[in-house]
Amino acid sequence: MKWPARGSALAAWVLSAAFAAALLPALLDAATRGVPVADRAAASAYLRDGRTDTGAVNLVTAVLLDYRAFDTLGEATVIFAAAAIVGALLLARGTPRPRPPLSPLVRCAMQGLIPWFWVFPVAIILQGHLTPGGGFQGGVALAVLAILADTAYGTPTAAGGVGDRALGIAESMGALSFWALGLAGVLAGTGYLANLAAGFSAGSPGTLASGGVIPFLNVAIGCKVAAALVSMYRHIVREQEATP
Numbered sequence: 001m002k003w004p005a006r007g008s009a010l011a012a013w014v015l016s017a018a019f020a021a022a023l024l025p026a027l028l029d030a031a032t033r034g035v036p037v038a039d040r041a042a043a044s045a046y047l048r049d050g051r052t053d054t055g056a057v058n059l060v061t062a063v064l065l066d067y068r069a070f071d072t073l074g075e076a077t078v079i080f081a082a083a084a085i086v087g088a089l090l091l092a093r094g095t096p097r098p099r100p101p102l103s104p105l106v107r108c109a110m111q112g113l114i115p116w117f118w119v120f121p122v123a124i125i126l127q128g129h130l131t132p133g134g135g136f137q138g139g140v141a142l143a144v145l146a147i148l149a150d151t152a153y154g155t156p157t158a159a160g161g162v163g164d165r166a167l168g169i170a171e172s173m174g175a176l177s178f179w180a181l182g183l184a185g186v187l188a189g190t191g192y193l194a195n196l197a198a199g200f201s202a203g204s205p206g207t208l209a210s211g212g213v214i215p216f217l218n219v220a221i222g223c224k225v226a227a228a229l230v231s232m233y234r235h236i237v238r239e240q241e242a243t244p
Contacts, residue, residue, distance in 0.1 A: 054195055055202030056129040056211040064134070065214045069193035072217075073178060076224055080175050083228035090235040110152055117145050125222040129211035135221025142222065143229035150234070164234070167227050174224030181213055181220065 046063055054062040064072050121141035128134030146162060162170070185194030195212040196202050203210030 051205055054211060054214065055205055056214050057206050058129050058131060058134075060132070061129050061134045061214060061218070062211075065129075065217045066195045066212075069182070069195075069217070072221075073182065073193065076175065076178060076221055079225060079228045080171070083171065083231050086232045086235050090239040106152070110149070114145070114149060118142075121145060121222075121226075125218050126208065126215065128218040129214045130206065130208070135218040136225055138218070139222040139225025140229065142226035143233070146226065146230045147233050150230075150237075162230070164231075167231055167234075170223045171227035171231060174220045174222070174227060177220040178217060178224065181216055184213070 046059060046067065050059045050062045050067075051057060054066040056062040056066070121138045123138075124133035124141055125135055125138030128138065182193040184200070185191050185198035188194065188198040190197040193213075195214065198213070200212030201209075202212055205211075208215075
């Protein structure tokens with residue numbers, strides 16, 4: 001009975017090694033030749049004009065949500081599709097096993113600390129155009145917080161947690177908001193996911209009210225990423241805990 005599992009593991013290692021061997025020449029070539037001149041010119045343009053073109057101080061976020069916003073939309077769509085696939089494949093069968101309740105001391109401590117824990121991921125999302133961070137990083141931090149609350153209390157709605165219905169709404173609204181914000185550029189006669197050219201205000205760089213559409217995209221991505229990761233976690237846990 002153990003041979004199929006060993007065979008699968010061996011096949012996985014062989015495929016991984018073959019894939020790594022195929023990539024190795026390209027990596028060695030890139031390390032030898034260095035960065036192409038065209039790529040260096042693009043990087044120089046981003047550093048020189050990024051703040052003026054986007055209104056964002058964090059140039060990494062400016063690239064992701066302005067110059068390469070369409071690519072970022074594709075990345076967010078992949079997360080949305082992954083959450084949908086996990087939800088379709090891992091439908092819990094049976095009834096989850098009940099978890100032992102927390103002690104009153106731990107419950108009181110969690111109820112007092114969880115609201116403060118929300119400050120960090122929310123700040124990462126809202127200030128993503130000013131400091132290192134953004135919707136992806138803040139969304140992961142939000143997901144970790146929700147998963148910790150689920151693990152501690154055993155139920156999603158305990159201690160003010162987000163229920164499955166609200167989680168689905170947040171995930172859908174995050175994706176739809178990103179797509180809808182992109183249409184503003186089309187309506188303005190410029191391009192999909194255009195920023196300042198679509199009429200969004202650059203504000204005063206370095207302040208919270210700056211960056212044009214970038215802060216709104218960060219919020220949409222944060223909601224989408226957090227909801228998708230928590231949803232996948234809950235589906236996996238329920239599948240494992242389901243009784244036959």
